Amino acid sequence: MADNKEVGVDSTLGNTVNESIHSVLTNFGNFQQKRILSENSQRKIICVEGTFSDKEGSAIVLLEKKPFSEEILKNTLTAESVVNKEFSNDIYGFYECFPKEKYNGVKATVIHPATEKHIIKYLSQEIHLIEETAELYKSITLPFLENETFSIQWVFNILEHKKEADRIIFEDPSPDIGFILLPDLKWDAKQVEDLYLIAIVHQKDIKSLRDLNDKHLPLLKNIKEKGIKTIEEKFRLPGSQLRIYVHYQPSFYHLHVHFTYLKYDAPGIFTEKSHLLSTIIENIELMPDYYQRVTLPFVVKETDNLFLKYEEKGMI
Ligand code: M7G
The missing domain is CATH 3.30.200.40 (Scavenger mRNA decapping enzyme, N-terminal domain)
Incomplete structure (x- = not known):
């Protein structure tokens, strides 16, 4: 200190x-x-x-x-770590351990x-669940999104290779079905225990799950197939150990798909926010305009302007 x-x-x-x-x-x-x-x-x-x-x-x-990576663990249980005893009782000892600075980040x-x-x-803060029908999307959510969303400049910087270019793990440059796969901001890419990658699509006009229809099936299938293959090759995790999903509502309105390690309880994996990519593909195959017709629930914070808009219209 x-x-x-x-x-x-x-x-x-x-x-x-x-x-x-x-x-x-x-x-x-x-x-x-x-x-x-x-x-x-x-x-x-x-x-x-x-x-x-x-x-x-x-x-x-x-x-x-x-989290403890293999490297951190290997360098913590060594003579270089300082171990201070707090107390012991019978066979139980309680210590505070200070690994070397490099392994203590x-x-x-x-x-x-x-x-x-x-x-x-x-x-x-308090959160609420809103059942967004197709009508409510058009009359409340969409006009709100068009005026008030987070800047997605960081997304364009990635797509144009201006930022994080050295972090790109895979790129399919096709303007229609292409995407960039790279570590999410939340992952330091040091251990698979909290593996978290995002696939950001090259197409610029897909805001969210709501916009997806049958014309996007080749794109969605491409992300699933090449994302899994890349992760299998680079991180030795098979597709059966990955959680591949889209958030609704997302924070950033440019389509991206989350890839996380199945054993990792990543933030935002709860049922009211996550939609598995495989389910999305299936739903669209059953009904091409499924996501334009279905009611999509989403969670919103009480002080969020979107919550206030729904409250104003008497929907909450
Ligand atoms: P989301 O579903 O729109 O919102 O996901 P969420 O934050 O509610 O999950 C956007 C994802 O992009 C999140 O997982 C963020 O951690 C990630 N992310 C955000 N930013 C600003 C960056 C960034 O600059 N670089 C990278 N690599 N990931 C980011």
């Missing part, structure tokens, strides 16, 4: 207000904490809102303890400048 503070005083943050925080951040010396947005002791994750002293706008910092995600919508996304 004391060491961190010393590094923090010798601030290496940028000297211009406009420079992206991500070009200069090497420590949290200039971060001023405002409030804890959410915390989950089971997932060992905390989400903090604050500011960087020489930057304009709010910042969100997410800290998450990492905490995953940190920084969002800056964070919009109000980002803050709401990470703020712990």
Whole structure:
């Protein structure tokens, strides 16, 4: 802790207000904490809102303890780890163990400048389930989405190879059925225990599950088939150990498919949010406009503007 503070005083943050925080951040010396947005002791994750002293706008910092990879384990049970005894009782001993710094990392995600919508996304609050009929989608959800969604600039940066190009695991460049497969923001790609990849499609006009119909079947099948093959080759996990799904509502309205390790309880895998890709394909094969006709439930936070729109129209 004391060491961190010393590094923090010798601030290496940028000297211009406009420079992206991500070009200069090497420590949290200039971060001023405002409030804890959410915390989950089971997932060992905390989400903090604050500011960087020489930057304009709010910042969100997410800290998450990492799972034990083979490498971390191998380097923790060694003579280099410090082990302090807390107490012992009969055959039971309780210790605090400090592995070497390199094997003791905490995953940190920084969002800056964070919009109000980002803050709401990470703020712990009451949630509601809305049964969105096809009619409600057209009259409330769609007009809302057209005005108020997260920027998907990060998606275009990936598709155009401007960012994260070195993280791409597979690309099918076809404009119709092509996609890029790469590690999700939530995965450091160091161990398969929390494997999390996303396939982002090259087609630009598919907002979400709601837009999918029979003309997208070749695209969906291509993602499933090549995604599984790539993961099998690179990470030695067969398709039968993968959870392949789409979120509804997504946070980002450009079609992407989530691939996670079946044993990993990834965030957002609950039934009211996830739709398995294989089920989506089957449903569309049975009825080409299934997703334009069906009622799709989704979860929304109480302070989300979409919730307020449904409330205004007396739907909640
Ligand atoms: P979603 O279903 O739209 O929203 O998924 P969710 O966040 O509610 O799950 C978007 C996925 O994209 C999430 O799993 C994010 O972790 C991931 N993601 C978001 N961003 C901003 C990035 C990014 O910049 N790079 C990568 N590789 N993944 C991202």
